[in-house]
Amino acid sequence: xxxxxxxxxxxxxxxxxxxxxxxxxxxxxxxxxxxxxxxxxxxxxxxxxxxxxxxxxxxxxxxxxxxxxxxxxxxxxxxxxxxxxxxxxxxxxxxxxxxxxxxxxxxxxxxxxxxxxxxxxxxxxxxxxxxxxxxxxxxxxxxxxxxxxxxxxxxxxxxxxxxxxxxxxxxxxxxxxxxxxxxxxxxxxxxxxxxxxxxxxxxxxxxxxxxxxxxxxxxxxxxxxxxxxxxxxxxxxxxxxxxxxxxxxxxxxxxxxxxxxxxxxxxxxxxxxxxxxxxxxxxxxxxxxxxxxxxxxxxxxxxxxxxxxx
Amino acid sequence: xxxxxxxxxxxxxxxxxxxxxxxxxxxxxxxxxxxxxxxxxxxxxxxxxxxxxxxxxxxxxxxxxxxxxxxxxxxxxxxxxxxxxxxxxxxxxxxxxxxxxxxxxxxxxxxxxxxxxxxxxxxxxxxxxxxxxxxxxxxxxxxxxxxxxxxxxxxxxxxxxxxxxxxxxxxxxxxxxxxxxxxxxxxxxxxxxxxxxxxxxxxxxxxxxxxxxxxxxxxxxxxxxxxxxxxxxxxxxxxxxxxxxxxxxxxxxxxxxxxxxxxxxxxxxxxxxxxxxxxxxxxxxxxxxxxxxxxxxxxxxxxxxxxxxxxxxxxxxxxxxxxxxxxxxxx
Numbered sequence: 001x002x003x004x005x006x007x008x009x010x011x012x013x014x015x016x017x018x019x020x021x022x023x024x025x026x027x028x029x030x031x032x033x034x035x036x037x038x039x040x041x042x043x044x045x046x047x048x049x050x051x052x053x054x055x056x057x058x059x060x061x062x063x064x065x066x067x068x069x070x071x072x073x074x075x076x077x078x079x080x081x082x083x084x085x086x087x088x089x090x091x092x093x094x095x096x097x098x099x100x101x102x103x104x105x106x107x108x109x110x111x112x113x114x115x116x117x118x119x120x121x122x123x124x125x126x127x128x129x130x131x132x133x134x135x136x137x138x139x140x141x142x143x144x145x146x147x148x149x150x151x152x153x154x155x156x157x158x159x160x161x162x163x164x165x166x167x168x169x170x171x172x173x174x175x176x177x178x179x180x181x182x183x184x185x186x187x188x189x190x191x192x193x194x195x196x197x198x199x200x201x202x203x204x205x206x207x208x209x210x211x212x213x214x215x216x217x218x219x220x221x222x223x224x225x226x227x228x229x230x231x232x233x234x235x236x237x238x239x240x241x242x243x244x245x246x247x248x249x250x251x252x253x254x255x256x257x258x259x260x261x262x263x264x265x266x267x268x269x270x271x272x273x274x275x276x277x278x279x280x281x282x283x284x285x286x287x288x289x290x291x292x293x294x295x296x297x298x299x300x301x302x303x304x305x306x307x308x309x310x
Numbered sequence: 311x312x313x314x315x316x317x318x319x320x321x322x323x324x325x326x327x328x329x330x331x332x333x334x335x336x337x338x339x340x341x342x343x344x345x346x347x348x349x350x351x352x353x354x355x356x357x358x359x360x361x362x363x364x365x366x367x368x369x370x371x372x373x374x375x376x377x378x379x380x381x382x383x384x385x386x387x388x389x390x391x392x393x394x395x396x397x398x399x400x401x402x403x404x405x406x407x408x409x410x411x412x413x414x415x416x417x418x419x420x421x422x423x424x425x426x427x428x429x430x431x432x433x434x435x436x437x438x439x440x441x442x443x444x445x446x447x448x449x450x451x452x453x454x455x456x457x458x459x460x461x462x463x464x465x466x467x468x469x470x471x472x473x474x475x476x477x478x479x480x481x482x483x484x485x486x487x488x489x490x491x492x493x494x495x496x497x498x499x500x501x502x503x504x505x506x507x508x509x510x511x512x513x514x515x516x517x518x519x520x521x522x523x524x525x526x527x528x529x530x531x532x533x534x535x536x537x538x539x540x541x542x543x544x545x546x547x548x549x550x551x552x553x554x555x556x557x558x559x560x561x562x563x564x565x566x567x568x569x570x571x572x573x574x575x576x577x578x579x580x581x582x583x584x585x586x587x588x589x590x591x592x593x594x595x596x597x598x599x600x601x602x603x604x605x606x607x608x609x610x611x612x613x614x615x616x617x618x619x620x621x622x623x624x625x626x627x628x629x630x631x632x633x634x635x636x637x638x639x640x641x
Binding site: 048051072073077079080083085090091100101106118119150152153180 | 318320321325326328330331334345439444448451455458459
């Protein structure tokens with residue numbers, strides 16, 4: 001395994017005058033990587049340029065240590081990909097389809113059949129594998145896409161919005177599977193999503209993309225540490241008193257439309273808030289550590305990008 | 311750890327080469343075509359034709375056997391015919407290089423032509439599953455993400471159509487020749503009919519390759535599966551209509567029909583006009599009868615427009631390749 005699974009140098013992709021990727025330079029070590037950004041940010045374009053599904057306009061890209069465009073098709077035996085949209089072959093059975101995808105990557109017929117069943121077991125598909133794909137639900141199709149992406153045992157797998165259209169239970173299962181790819185089998189994962197929670201849940205690193213540029217590339221741990229700790233406090237009364245107390249501590253606070261009081265305390269947990277309230281004799285109904293600290297950071301980054309453009 | 315997760319194993323085997331992956335695409339295409347009942351029926355019809363062809367070859371061979379059923383039949387019908395048949399047999403025995411070659415050439419010319427019509431119908435049936443389906447279902451993205459290039463994909467698809475056409479066209483013709491040879495009274499039939507087989511094989515291989523590329527181009531034009539079939543049938547019918555119009559107006563118009571172009575190739579290879587002259591000049595009695603044939607009324611006895619046909623085929627292939635290159639992209 002090379003030091004960096006993905007390395008790009010000023011990678012640019014233009015559609016006419018519009019830049020989908022604007023001189024993207026990143027160095028990504030192995031592991032689960034989250035590619036985060038709003039719709040149209042350039043995430044899928046970035047993946048497609050790396051996978052040679054789309055030619056880049058300029059710049060260089062290296063995948064698993066080899067320059068994209070120089071090594072040809074053979075690099076794809078080491079790479080898996082699940083596209084965002086449905087792209088199965090109509091009329092095929094689930095197990096036939098996965099076996100066929102394995103053959104397309106060079107697995108011999110018998111091995112392809114055997115591994116297709118193993119992968120369908122792995123993604124949790126039972127007897128449905130003997131049904132035509134056309135009859136599959138969204139959840140089954142997502143599982144099938146994952147199975148075809150890993151059937152040839154790649155070193156890195158690109159997953160484009162793999163939880164789209166899934167119910168909460170199905171989403172949970174798919175995320176668990178994706179997480180296990182790295183933690184248990186050492187397969188690097190590039191997870192493209194606009195859902196921060198999915199990325200936060202399974203990735204060690206995060207690349208935030210907007211307007212074709214990389215805004216942030218860091219580990220989740222570092223980013224979380226940089227986020228200002230905040231919480232939402234719900235009290236029955238004494239809200240003004242509480243605001244004064246927070247002000248005295250130098251913590252900015254604001255009333256939210258839902259009646260909650262949001263406070264930026266800067267700590268890693270909510271203990272300092274509870275302590276102040278305890279000292280002042282204010283009984284909280286609820287104190288919620290802000291679950292979206294990273295999301296706020298994400299939104300803030302996006303706003304900065306938009307402002308710089310405008 | 312859940313039970314299903316434990317099933318993942320790393321693959322430790324060796325990946326197969328690019329020709330195996332191309333074969334996988336072609337085999338999948340043939341399998342997909344074979345899953346259609348109508349395609350199977352058409353292939354069956356082609357094989358029935360080949361059996362008919364073999365039966366005719368057997369009948370011709372029986373002319374050389376003195377006590378064969380054919381002679382007793384001829385004798386029963388008209389005793390004078392027996393004298394004629396005896397004379398013909400003596401000539402066939404004396405000049406197998408002319409008799410066997412010419413008769414086989416005519417038979418293979420006709421049967422290859424009839425089977426080409428069946429092949430055009432088969433293409434109409436399989437054309438939606440060729441490329442249109444991959445474009446409409448976006449399966450082209452999956453192909454592109456695997457270890458196959460666009461060229462490999464095209465090659466695999468080409469061999470899937472070509473393979474089906476071989477099953478429905480080339481193999482039946484070859485089988486008919488083989489069966490005819492096995493049932494012939496002596497091995498000189500096999501030797502003297504070899505050119506008819508080679509000509510048939512050359513014609514079918516060229517025609518199947520040409521039609522496969524054209525079919526791929528048409529299949530790539532539309533992302534709607536049924537549209538591909540409609541376009542194919544319309545072009546086929548339109549070509550035939552233009553061919554007839556061109557026959558009485560401007561001859562170049564005829565080249566707009568791919569059927570006409572293939573017919574010219576067939577005429578160039580089988581040269582029925584030359585074969586007829588050979589028979590007219592050499593066969594006793596029958597030769598004189600053949601001289602009375604109004605050859606001008608039969609297009610098969612005209613000189614083939616070979617150069618024009620090949621140029622038009624080249625243009626059609628180029629157009630198909632441009633369409634493929636333009637339309638079949640993962641993004």
